[in-house]
Amino acid sequence: MRYSFTIGALVSSVFATRPFLNEPDTGLLDKIGYNFPVGSLPELEDMVGLPDFEWAARNYLPIVNYTYYRNGAAGEWSYRNNLEVYQRYRFKPRMMVDISGIKSTLPTTILGHNFSAPFYISPCAKAAYGHPDAELNLVKGANAGGILYIPSRYSSLKMETIAEAAAPDQTLFAQLKLSNDDVASKKLFTRAEAAGYKAIVWTVDAPGGSSRQRAQRFDVGASDEFTVQTWDKLQQYRNWTSLPIGLKGIQSVADARLAVDHGVPFIILSNHGGRNLDGSPSPLEVALEIHETDPSIFQEIEVLADGGVRYGTDALKLLALGVKAVGIGRPFMFSNVYGQEGVEKVIDIMKTEIAGDAANIGVADLKSINPDYVKWQPNFWYT
Numbered sequence: 297m298r299y300s301f302t303i304g305a306l307v308s309s310v311f312a313t314r315p316f317l318n319e320p321d322t323g324l325l326d327k328i329g330y331n332f333p334v335g336s337l338p339e340l341e342d343m344v345g346l347p348d349f350e351w352a353a354r355n356y357l358p359i360v361n362y363t364y365y366r367n368g369a370a371g372e373w374s375y376r377n378n379l380e381v382y383q384r385y386r387f388k389p390r391m392m393v394d395i396s397g398i399k400s401t402l403p404t405t406i407l408g409h410n411f412s413a414p415f416y417i418s419p420c421a422k423a424a425y426g427h428p429d430a431e432l433n434l435v436k437g438a439n440a441g442g443i444l445y446i447p448s449r450y451s452s453l454k455m456e457t458i459a460e461a462a463a464p465d466q467t468l469f470a471q472l473k474l475s476n477d478d479v480a481s482k483k484l485f486t487r488a489e490a491a492g493y494k495a496i497v498w499t500v501d502a503p504g505g506s507s508r509q510r511a512q513r514f515d516v517g518a519s520d521e522f523t524v525q526t527w528d529k530l531q532q533y534r535n536w537t538s539l540p541i542g543l544k545g546i547q548s549v550a551d552a553r554l555a556v557d558h559g560v561p562f563i564i565l566s567n568h569g570g571r572n573l574d575g576s577p578s579p580l581e582v583a584l585e586i587h588e589t590d591p592s593i594f595q596e597i598e599v600l601a602d603g604g605v606r607y608g609t610d611a612l613k614l615l616a617l618g619v620k621a622v623g624i625g626r627p628f629m630f631s632n633v634y635g636q637e638g639v640e641k642v643i644d645i646m647k648t649e650i651a652g653d654a655a656n657i658g659v660a661d662l663k664s665i666n667p668d669y670v671k672w673q674p675n676f677w678y679t
C-alpha cells in the first residue's frame with residue numbers, strides 16, 4: 297500500500313500543473329506589507345522589476361482600468377504562453393570574456409533612426425486609463441530614455457497632440473489599424489505624415505475582432521468588425537503616403553517571407569500580447585521558426601517582436617535569434633500610473649538588465665549576440 301502511495305504521489309507531482317504566475321513573487325509584499333491598502337500606490341523606489349508595476353497598477357487603479365490593460369483573448373492561453381515561453385529555453389553562458397564595453401553597445405538603429413537601446417514602447421491604446429496625462433508621459437519618457445515610442449491609433453490623445461509633445465529630434469512611428477473606410481484611412485496617413493511621424497506601423501493581426509472575456513465583463517472589450525487586410529490593400533496604401541509602412545502582427549514564416557517579397561521594410565512579430573487570437577504563437581516561437589527554416593529574413597528586412605517581454609533575459613533570447621529590437625506593452629502602461637518617472641524607471645531597469653545579463657552570458661558586444669548563446673531545445677519540466 298505504502299509503495300503504491302509513494303509511486304502515486306511521485307507520478308502526480310511529476311504531472312502536477314505548476315501554477316501560472318502572473319507576477320512572480322520576488323518579495324514585493326514582504327517589503328511593503330501584506331496589508332498594503334487597496335487603492336494605494338507603493339513608492340516608486342519599491343518597483344525593482346517590470347512585474348512590480350503590474351502589482352502596483354492592479355492595487356491602485358479601478359478594476360475597469362486595470363482589466364482593460366491586463367486582458368487577453370478567450371481562455372488567455374496565448375497571453376500566458378507569451379510570458380512562460382521564455383523559460384522553456386536556457387542560456388549557454390560563456391565565461392572568461394572581456395565584457396567591460398557591453399553597456400556602450402546597447403544603442404541601435406531602427407529603420408536608420410538612432411536609439412539608445414534595442415527595445416521600444418509598443419502601441420497600446422488608452423493611456424488615460426492609467427494617468428490623467430495619458431500618452432504625454434510615454435512620449436516624454438521615451439525621449440528621456442532615448443527609445444522609440446509608437447503611439448497607438450486608439451491613444452487617449454490625438455496623434456497631433458502626442459507629436460507636439462515630442463522633442464524636436466525625437467523619432468515616433470504611428471500605429472494605424474485601418475478600417476474598410478478608405479476615405480477615413482487616407483486621412484489617417486495624411487495626418488500621420490503632417491504630424492511628423494517617421495513610419496507607419498500597420499497592425500494586421502485582428503481582421504476578425506476578438507473575444508476578450510475578461511474585458512467584456514467590464515464593458516471594455518474589443519470591436520468585432522471584419523476588416524479587409526490584403527497585399528493589394530498594402531499597394532493601395534503605399535500610394536497614399538511617402539512614409540515606410542511596416543506590418544505588425546506577423547505570426548508565420550510564410551507571411552514574413554511574403555513581406556520580404558512585397559518590399560515591406562520591417563515587420564513586427566506579435567500576437568498583440570495574446571489579446572486577439574487565442575492559440576496564436578508567441579513572437580519567440582515565430583522567431584525560432586524563422587531561424588530554423590528561413591533565417592535570411594532577419595538580414596533581408598528589419599524584424600522587431602513584442603509579447604511577454606518582462607526581463608532583460610527575455611529580450612536577449614529574441615535578439616539572439618536575429619530580432620533587431622523588442623517591444624514592451626503592458627509594463628509601460630502599468631508604469632504610467634507613476635507618470636513620466638515610472639516610464640523612465642522601466643527603461644532604466646530594462647537597460648540595466650540587458651547589459652548585465654548580456655555580460656553574464658559572455659556577450660562582449662550586443663551586436664554579436666547570436667543563436668549559439670541559447671539552447672533551443674525546449675525544457676518542459678518547468679513550464
Ligand SMILES: Cc1cc2nc3c(=O)[nH]c(=O)nc-3n(C[C@H](O)[C@H](O)[C@H](O)COP(=O)(O)O)c2cc1C
Nearest residue numbers: 365418419420421448499568569603604624625626
Ligand atoms: C492595453 C493594450 C492596448 C493595446 N492597443 C493596441 C493598439 O491599439 N494597436 C496595436 O497594434 N497593438 C495594441 N496592443 C498590443 C501591443 O502593441 C503589443 O503587441 C503587446 O502589448 C505586447 O505584449 P506585452 O503587453 O506582453 O508586452 C495593445 C496592448 C495592450 C496591453
Ligand SMILES: *[C@@H]1O[C@H](CO)[C@@H](O)[C@H](O)[C@H]1NC(C)=O
Nearest residue numbers: 403404405408409410411465
Ligand atoms: C546615428 O549614430 C551614428 C553613429 O553613432 C552617427 O554617426 C549618426 O550621425 C547618428 N545619426 C543621427 C541622425 O543622429
Ligand SMILES: *[C@@H]1O[C@H](CO)[C@@H](O)[C@H](O)[C@H]1NC(C)=O
Nearest residue numbers: 357358361424425426427428
Ligand atoms: C480610470 O480611467 C478613467 C477613464 O479613462 C479615467 O478618467 C480615470 O482617471 C482612471 N483612473 C485612474 C486612477 O487613473
Ligand SMILES: *[C@@H]1O[C@H](CO)[C@@H](O)[C@H](O)[C@H]1NC(C)=O
Nearest residue numbers: 528529530531532533534535
Ligand atoms: C497607385 O497609383 C497609380 C497612379 O495614380 C495608379 O495607377 C495605381 O492603380 C495605384 N495603385 C493602387 C493599388 O491603388
